[in-house]
Amino acid sequence: MWPYPKIVAHRGGGILAPENTVAGLRAGLAYGFRAVEFDVMLSKDGIGMVMHDPDFGRTVAGPGAVARTLARDLAAMDAGSWHSAPFKGEPVPYYTQFIDYCKQQGIWMNVEIKPAEGFEAATGAWVARVTRDAYADEIAASKADGNFARVPLLSSFSFEALAAARDSAPEVPRAYLLDRIPADWQQQARALQAVSINTNHKHLTRELAATIKAAGYGLFCYTVNDPDRAREILLWGVDGFCTDRVDLIGPAFT
Numbered sequence: 001m002w003p004y005p006k007i008v009a010h011r012g013g014g015i016l017a018p019e020n021t022v023a024g025l026r027a028g029l030a031y032g033f034r035a036v037e038f039d040v041m042l043s044k045d046g047i048g049m050v051m052h053d054p055d056f057g058r059t060v061a062g063p064g065a066v067a068r069t070l071a072r073d074l075a076a077m078d079a080g081s082w083h084s085a086p087f088k089g090e091p092v093p094y095y096t097q098f099i100d101y102c103k104q105q106g107i108w109m110n111v112e113i114k115p116a117e118g119f120e121a122a123t124g125a126w127v128a129r130v131t132r133d134a135y136a137d138e139i140a141a142s143k144a145d146g147n148f149a150r151v152p153l154l155s156s157f158s159f160e161a162l163a164a165a166r167d168s169a170p171e172v173p174r175a176y177l178l179d180r181i182p183a184d185w186q187q188q189a190r191a192l193q194a195v196s197i198n199t200n201h202k203h204l205t206r207e208l209a210a211t212i213k214a215a216g217y218g219l220f221c222y223t224v225n226d227p228d229r230a231r232e233i234l235l236w237g238v239d240g241f242c243t244d245r246v247d248l249i250g251p252a253f254t
Contacts, residue, residue: 013246017083029107040111124165209238220242
């Protein structure tokens with residue numbers, strides 16, 4: 001059973017705001033989204049920052065890399081100008097800032113662990129521990145009543161990062177991210193004690209969806225921006241998906 005929201009805003013506010021920023025969270029919330037997917041990687045000093053790309057040049061200007069930059073310097077960078085002028089000066093957020101905002105607003109989090117190369121285990125362990133500590137009360141309540149909808153879901157393409165998350169904070173649920181579903185997907189998911197397979201809808205088939213669901217896993221897709229495609233995969237039994245088009249596909253979409 002999938003206890004989480006069905007429709008999730010991709011990286012905050014999809015196309016409407018700069019990705020992975022608090023402005024993005026506000027944009028998604030303005031369209032009724034109380035569920036968000038975003039990325040976390042570690043700074044040079046080992047602090048989780050909400051960014052997708054390991055290297056600068058797309059959402060922040062200039063040369064450089066997240067893993068070679070101190071958190072305080074990342075937080076001073078402009079992560080909004082690349083999107084549009086109204087967002088000039090929007091900063092790179094700390095993961096803890098996202099946690100605080102999401103808890104205040106009742107927003108569920110799908111946290112993608114996005115390690116820079118060579119930092120897989122460290123990133124997975126850090127994100128899992130911080131999430132566990134921030135949501136200790138919610139985790140305890142979910143164990144008592146079986147309702148995990150209030151607890152964040154950690155996901156990653158990195159097997160090593162998810163394994164480290166499992167070992168560091170096994171009580172925080174995990175989803176295995178896969179662009180294409182490999183033949184040994186179930187063996188890998190079982191080893192990670194994953195509750196869900198999160199996959200690229202472009203490579204999903206009705207048969208694969210049925211196989212994953214029959215094996216008892218949740219099934220979540222990224223990134224679905226066409227309403228007709230969204231309806232199709234939901235008919236296949238997909239439990240949920242994230243979207244950039246929060247203006248076209250609302251949180252109550254069916």
